[in-house]
Amino acid sequence: MYKLLLCWRYLRTRYIALVCIISVTLGVATMIVVNSVMAGFTHEMQDRLNGMLGDLIFRSRSLDGVLDAEAHMAQIRQVAGEAIAGMSPTVHVPALMYLTVGGELLPRQITLVGIDEQTYASVSSFGKYLQHPENRRQLQFRLRDGGYDVVDHQADASVAKPRTVMKNAGWPWRRYKSMIDRQRADEQRLLESNAAATGSAAAAPAATQNPFQQMAAAHGEAEPEGRDFDPASEQHAGIVLGIGICGFRMPDGSDQFLGLPGDDVKVSYPLSVVPPEITSHDYTIVDFYESKMSEYDGSFAFVPLRTLQKNRGMIDPKTGLGKFTTIQIKLRPGADAEAVRDRLQNAFPAQLYQVSTWRDEQGPLLAAVHMETMVLNVLLFLIIAVAGFGILAIFCMIVVEKTRDIGILKSLGASRSGVMGIFLGYGLCLGLVGAGVGTGLGLLFVAKINEIADLLARLTGQPVFDPAVYYFYRIPTIVEPLTVTWVAAGAVAIAVLASVLPARRAARLHPVRALRYE
Amino acid sequence: MSNLLDTSVAPPWVSSRRSTGAAAALDHAAAAGARRAIHLACRGLQKSYRKGPLGIPVLQGIDLDVREGEFLAIVGPSGCGKSTLLHLLGTLDQPDAGVVTFEGHRIDDLPAAARDLLRNRHFGMVFQFYHLLPELTTLENVLAPALIAESTIGYWLRRSAHRRRAWELLELVGLAHRARHKPRELSGGEMQRAAIARALLSRPKVLLADEPTGNLDRSTGEQIMHILGELNRRERLTIVMVTHDPWIAGQADRTVHLAEGRIQQG
Ligand SMILES: Nc1ncnc2c1ncn2[C@@H]1O[C@H](COP(=O)(O)OP(=O)(O)O)[C@@H](O)[C@H]1O
Ligand SMILES: [Mg+2]
Numbered sequence: 190m191y192k193l194l195l196c197w198r199y200l201r202t203r204y205i206a207l208v209c210i211i212s213v214t215l216g217v218a219t220m221i222v223v224n225s226v227m228a229g230f231t232h233e234m235q236d237r238l239n240g241m242l243g244d245l246i247f248r249s250r251s252l253d254g255v256l257d258a259e260a261h262m263a264q265i266r267q268v269a270g271e272a273i274a275g276m277s278p279t280v281h282v283p284a285l286m287y288l289t290v291g292g293e294l295l296p297r298q299i300t301l302v303g304i305d306e307q308t309y310a311s312v313s314s315f316g317k318y319l320q321h322p323e324n325r326r327q328l329q330f331r332l333r334d335g336g337y338d339v340v341d342h343q344a345d346a347s348v349a350k351p352r353t354v355m356k357n358a359g360w361p362w363r364r365y366k367s368m369i370d371r372q373r374a375d376e377q378r379l380l381e382s383n384a385a386a387t388g389s390a391a392a393a394p395a396a397t398q399n400p401f402q403q404m405a406a407a408h409g410e411a412e413p414e415g416r417d418f419d420p421a422s423e424q425h426a427g428i429v430l431g432i433g434i435c436g437f438r439m440p441d442g443s444d445q446f447l448g449l450p451g452d453d454v455k456v457s458y459p460l461s462v463v464p465p466e467i468t469s470h471d472y473t474i475v476d477f478y479e480s481k482m483s484e485y486d487g488s489f490a491f492v493p494l495r496t497l498q499k500n501r502g503m504i505d506p507k508t509g510l511g512k513f514t515t516i517q518i519k520l521r522p523g524a525d526a527e528a529v530r531d532r533l534q535n536a537f538p539a540q541l542y543q544v545s546t547w548r549d550e551q552g553p554l555l556a557a558v559h560m561e562t563m564v565l566n567v568l569l570f571l572i573i574a575v576a577g578f579g580i581l582a583i584f585c586m587i588v589v590e591k592t593r594d595i596g597i598l599k600s601l602g603a604s605r606s607g608v609m610g611i612f613l614g615y616g617l618c619l620g621l622v623g624a625g626v627g628t629g630l631g632l633l634f635v636a637k638i639n640e641i642a643d644l645l646a647r648l649t650g651q652p653v654f655d656p657a658v659y660y661f662y663r664i665p666t667i668v669e670p671l672t673v674t675w676v677a678a679g680a681v682a683i684a685v686l687a688s689v690l691p692a693r694r695a696a697r698l699h700p701v702r703a704l705r706y707e
Numbered sequence: 708m709s710n711l712l713d714t715s716v717a718p719p720w721v722s723s724r725r726s727t728g729a730a731a732a733l734d735h736a737a738a739a740g741a742r743r744a745i746h747l748a749c750r751g752l753q754k755s756y757r758k759g760p761l762g763i764p765v766l767q768g769i770d771l772d773v774r775e776g777e778f779l780a781i782v783g784p785s786g787c788g789k790s791t792l793l794h795l796l797g798t799l800d801q802p803d804a805g806v807v808t809f810e811g812h813r814i815d816d817l818p819a820a821a822r823d824l825l826r827n828r829h830f831g832m833v834f835q836f837y838h839l840l841p842e843l844t845t846l847e848n849v850l851a852p853a854l855i856a857e858s859t860i861g862y863w864l865r866r867s868a869h870r871r872r873a874w875e876l877l878e879l880v881g882l883a884h885r886a887r888h889k890p891r892e893l894s895g896g897e898m899q900r901a902a903i904a905r906a907l908l909s910r911p912k913v914l915l916a917d918e919p920t921g922n923l924d925r926s927t928g929e930q931i932m933h934i935l936g937e938l939n940r941r942e943r944l945t946i947v948m949v950t951h952d953p954w955i956a957g958q959a960d961r962t963v964h965l966a967e968g969r970i971q972q973g
């Protein structure tokens with residue numbers, strides 16, 4: 190009983206012990222915050238990674254692809270049909286895309302993905318990252334009349350800066366652009382005729398201004414032949430661009446766009462022939478997708494599968510069957526992705542096909558994040574361990590200070606284990622209080638982390654969490670009760686361990702020597 | 708009265724080992740026509756403090772009998788080993804040679820747990836420097852032996868009985884109005900009275916007092932001596948007190964002198 194009483198009194202009267210508590214508290218709070226934020230980021234990232242990729246990716250090793258997705262899908266279904274919820278064939282090809290900004294051509298290196306808009310939604314949550322509400326329900330590669338999101342639908346309206354230019358996106362923008370273009374062409378013609386009239390030949394030939402007209406002409410498969418293409422009322426095949434390809438975020442969180450739905454882009458990619466040849470086609474931007482994974486948002490562009498197959502010459506003229514490079518597979522919930530992967534890989538020759546899970550695809554990235562979390566945890570735990578040494582030192586001091594009291598207790602019949610219990614209990618109390626307060630502080634910090642980030646940003650004038658870098662508006666957090674429990678238990682254990690040595694010293698004090706101690 | 712020496716029923720603090728040698732001789736001596744039963748005794752006690760290879764002999768063979776209900780004063784100059792002797796009698800320390808017996812049982816070689824119990828239940832100790840715990844109030848200090856003896860649950864079950872006893876003792880030493888004060892708020896005399904109350908809490912049979920008035924002025928010292936005298940007379944408490952002050956020693960029933968590590972006749 191006296192152990193509890195003395196522990197309590199020592200806690201209340203030894204303010205130096207508070208120093209130990211504070212270091213334990215801060216360590217625990219930091220660990221909880223870091224783990225929650227890391228877990229939040231990891232979850233967000235995994236969610237989006239998995240959302241963009243199917244659960245399993247069945248890939249032909251040939252860039253040119255292989256024929257007949259239906260036959261392959263039938264065979265896949267035969268091997269592992271019970272685990273499969275949906276499949277969709279796609280064509281992946283590296284490509285170069287040209288945006289026209291202020292009359293200049295801006296090249297962009299992209300991965301062009303041909304998708305089947307009917308089935309792609311069944312394997313990927315790609316659809317929910319689109320900017321037009323109708324497209325989110327069912328993607329169509331047709332330009333919409335307007336109604337694109339002005340505010341990022343994935344963010345709180347209170348924090349996301351509105352994208353006012355998106356108000357005009359769609360057909361209104363396309364009509365406006367074509368009108369401007371026509372005016373400019375008229376002016377150009379006027380200038381040229383003036384120049385011709387004054388006898389100057391300085392004006393460059395119109396044809397050299399746009400190299401693509403030549404290239405397209407060379408392949409003889411430009412836009413609808415036989416009649417003029419009217420940009421004010423017609424569109425090219427639709428293309429959905431990653432928002433990072435033709436936009437960027439300013440440090441203040443607002444978005445700038447280099448093109449809008451309704452603009453045309455030119456895309457060059459290799460034809461499916463040997464030796465490879467380059468071909469180019471016009472596409473009309475019909476929507477953006479924003480997965481918030483800059484890796485995807487900055488490099489992926491989606492076009493209709495059939496169009497891409499046709500444009501790249503991937504359709505067998507005899508049978509009319511198209512080639513594909515990948516089949517995205519969605520598994521039923523609870524299916525073991527690794528097991529299905531292995532079954533499929535065994536069923537198909539490994540020289541020609543590669544089967545991988547989305548985790549395999551993103552392995553290095555996931556491993557890096559995991560590693561980062563581990564290292565951070567080790568470092569932070571070392572901080573708590575340092576706090577443990579602080580407890581050890583201060584406890585030794587307290588034992589020395591309390592030497593006479595220990596003698597008194599022994600003269601009153603306290604046992605060795607009883608005296609030891611006082612100091613172990615003291616350590617336990619410190620650990621419990623420190624870990625408890627630390628857990629509370631950490632959880633509070635996690636709950637209010639965005640408010641705190643805002644406040645810090647206002648105080649320092651520097652954004653703590655720069656949306657231009659991370660693409661999220663808010664810091665994502667996930668509190669894992671198991672992690673919190675472990676951290677708190679670890680801190681308590683360290684506090685108790687650190688008090689073992691001083692407690693043993695106290696227990697071993699000779700009562701007479703302790704009583705004579707001045 | 709001889710049943711106190713009856714070793715057939717061992718008290719709880721005694722291990723199953725029988726007392727031997729000098730202790731048996733002591734039993735015999737006690738039985739041979741003593742006025743009262745010998746309560747606490749020692750034979751041939753030796754103690755030296757080692758400093759490097761050299762031992763400084765402090766006690767060189769002390770023989771002492773304390774009878775039941777006796778108020779014994781041990782007088783000697785400072786540094787002659789009075790505290791050392793008292794610590795040995797109270798099992799706080801162990802002698803190099805010799806035996807200590809309590810109620811006929813050898814106690815100096817008991818295991819630690821039994822000695823802890825003995826100090827907690829059967830011996831009360833009072834020191835020159837009061838030795839109160841500074842973090843506890845006067846009342847809690849007085850309750851300390853009960854707090855140490857009881858488990859947490861046990862204490863809460865018998866809490867009111869313990870507290871009643873503590874209040875009684877505080878009233879006995881005239882400190883009831885100071886119960887909630889911390890030791891640093893008390894005067895020396897008050898602290899010593901609190902220490903006496905603490906020593907009496909578990910109704911010990913023997914009170915060991917190490918210069919209880921050594922740090923007090925004459926009149927406060929007299930107060931303390933008055934309390935000790937009353938306890939001895941009314942409760943028939945056995946008291947062993949060491950002091951360097953002959954006047955204080957004069958209050959006791961019997962005085963022995965300690966010098967050069969031996970009891971001089973007195
Ligand atoms: N731990 C120790 N080491 C060495 N000498 C000691 C120690 N404790 C006490 N002494 C010596 O033993 C002698 C007796 O001490 P003590 O019993 O306190 O005397 P008293 O109480 O009569 O004044 C003194 O000379 C003291 O210096
Ligand atoms: Mg002394």
